Amino acid sequence: MRGEGAPAQPGEISGGGSGASGAVPPPREGSGGGVPKRRGRRRVLRWVSSVLSFLILATAAGGYLYYRHLNGSIKTDVLNLGENKLGGSKPNAFGQTPLNILLIGSDARDDAANQALGGAKDTFDGPPLADVQMLLHLSADRSNMSVVSMPRDTMLMMPKCTEPGGKVHQASKGLVQTNESLGRGGPGCTVAAWTELTRIPIDHFMMIDFKGVVTMADAIGGVPVCVQQNVESRTRDGKGSGLKLPAGTSTIQGEQALQWLRTRYGFEDGTDLGRTHAQHMYMNSMAREFRKNAKLSNPVKLNSLAQAAIKAMVVDPGLNKIDKLYDLSMELKKVPTGRITMTTMPWVYSTREEGRVEPKPVEAEALFRMVREDIALDGKGSGTPNPDGTPASPAASTAPAAPSQPAADPAAPPAKIAVSVRNATGGKDGAQVRVKGRADEVAAILVGKGFTKAQSTQQTGAEDATVVRFSTPGQAGDAAAVATALGLPATAVEKSDEVTGIVLFVGKDWRSGNAPTPPPPAPTKAPDSARPLNGDDDKECMAVQPGFTW
Structure with a gap:
């Protein structure tokens, strides 16, 4: 495993990883501010770009040149380099469209800042790994949000990926570790691998690296986290994230936030599966902090958030403008923290690759199916009931960030x-x-x-x-x-x-008969093996691995 500057040890599992940090939390409510009609492009640029754990709420009164400066700074890459393209999320019966966004944390050690933060000198300038992969699903009616993390040591069959310049990465003939997808042409191949495995249409991706995490965490400010005992993530031979915290609740930011998100040695059983749980706790805590705090009204602070966000991320072409990110942020903002559910893909130890994992039969597919069919993972269904207990009437969602759907193609006889x-x-x-x-x-x-x-x-x-x-x-x-x-x-x-x-x-x-075997009824709640964590749960406190206390 490269997440903490050390290779994987036999029998260890990794699952969230170095770039974990990649996630950015949903926006808080009450950002305020109307837009005078005559100001045109000089309007307040207020946007929240979510990689679910780091809220980016940026208001910058600039002008046309500043607007162009921000747009010109957004880095983009191809959305899907694979052959299997599902065409984007489809509207439901009410004309509402869900959104699926793949959040990617890269462990790239391609410059001095990332090398200093990432360690592991033997990997400098090597191919990047997608060490954090989280699928964020925003429900069609905007009542709930689901996040599914995939352990970075998950073994999959890799799809064929073709880079824009024509270089072809052929489909794998055997199992490949999922985080290697990023080195097969970029984030578009990570999207292709998810599409192939889950059959979930992915509308957008957002990718962040080590230095982006630190920059964002500094710009946003502190977030409370909890450990059950004093913890120090450092082995005798120098491995570990370096995180050192006393028992109880501490407020972390900047490089310490990166350490928390990367910590494997010292949390739970020392595997990346524990690390993923710690990432989910951080993301939920960040979302709660921004929901309960007062409005961010300092233009200097908000401007720094905007610039930090843009410098930190790579996005697909569908999110290549400030307006598009703003529209997306407004959609994410609609979901209350109590309807956010964090999960990890159900897994089993691989019998073919020692120390690695594979999707758990039946239960992993059940989780993917819930996302495909827009079923809330918390078991509460869609929308908020009316005061008399009757189901709420869905209001048509207008999500400009969702890809437009082509008119239905009429069928021939x-x-x-x-x-x-x-x-x-x-x-x-x-x-x-x-x-x-x-x-x-x-x-x-x-x-x-x-x-x-x-x-x-x-x-x-x-x-x-x-x-x-x-x-x-x-x-x-x-x-x-x-x-x-x-x-x-x-x-x-x-x-x-x-x-x-x-x-x-x-x-x-x-395999027989005149019709395919109909699927079983769809589940109504995420399986326990997905370890669901609700966004309002502020009682979670990380267990500390024996031998890593002080």
Whole structure:
């Protein structure tokens, strides 16, 4: 593990990591300030850009030149370098659109500041690792927010990633540690890996490095954290974050905040899974502090926050303007801290890679499904009930930060839709042998439903769930018609650069019969194995690992 300047030890697990710090908390309420009509671009620039733990609330009365200066300072990178592009979050029945933002903490040691903070001289100028990966899901009705962390030592099959310059990183033939995705072309490959694993459409990403964390923490001010005993994160051979705190509650900021977010040795069992829990506690505490404190009205302070935020982050092109970040901040601001739920992807120790973890069957997918289907992880449902106990009527959300949805593509008559059918019944893990002749059988089912141009192919695939992929926007309606005819959900239709035309992949869920096995009812609350932590929980206090007290 590189999070604290030391390689992973046999049997250790890592899961949050060096860049943990990457997270920025949701905005606080009551930021105030109207905008005079005649001021134009000289309006107050007030925005909150969230990587959930660090609230960035910035108001800078500047002018057109200052506005341009801030916009020109925003660093961007490609959103998705993979072949599987789900097309952004889809509106619900009320026209409201959820938002999914991948928060990435990079352990890059590519300059003097990051090298001084990150340590581990043997990694200087090496490929960066995505040591913190958190998916922030903002519900369509803006009533709740969910965060799912993935342990950085999670072993996955990496997708093919193509850099803008044409360099290709081929799909892995075996398991690869998830944090290596960042070195396969940048944050766009980390997004692609999440998309491939979870089938959750990711709308944006935000990435931060070591020095960005310290800069942001200094600009924001202190946040209270708690440890059950005196703690010092330092081993006899010099490993550890260097964090030293007395028992009870302390207020930390700057480099000490980075130490807290990076601490593995000294927390709980000394693994990165404990570190992830500490990160969640910090993020929730930060959100509570900004919600309860008075308004930030000092323009110098707010200006420093704005500049610190911009210098600290790399974002996708969809967030490349101050206005876009401001609009996003206003959406995040709508969620009360009591409806924020922090979780960690359910995991099991890998039997194939010692000391590493893999997604826990059933429970990890249940958590991903809740995010895909916009189900609140806290079990409280959507919206706030009316005083008489009846469900609240959802108000249409206007989230400018969400990608616009194209108009529905009308479908051609079934007899004119060409469909290739591939046998993918072995599943992604290859644990089962593909059912012989299954592509032929399903192609015949399609022909019987009027899709007379459906044909099986010798090409195969590996899918847990049956999916219909199409290659061009003009085929979206036709692909949806195929899915509807087979009783597949809308989420089973995906745009992909890896296919030509419309291709039906018959997955492990449809090894026999005339229709895929319907999924079980969706869960209504995050599984306990995800270790859910509510944003209003101010009683959490980190357990200290034996041998790291003073």
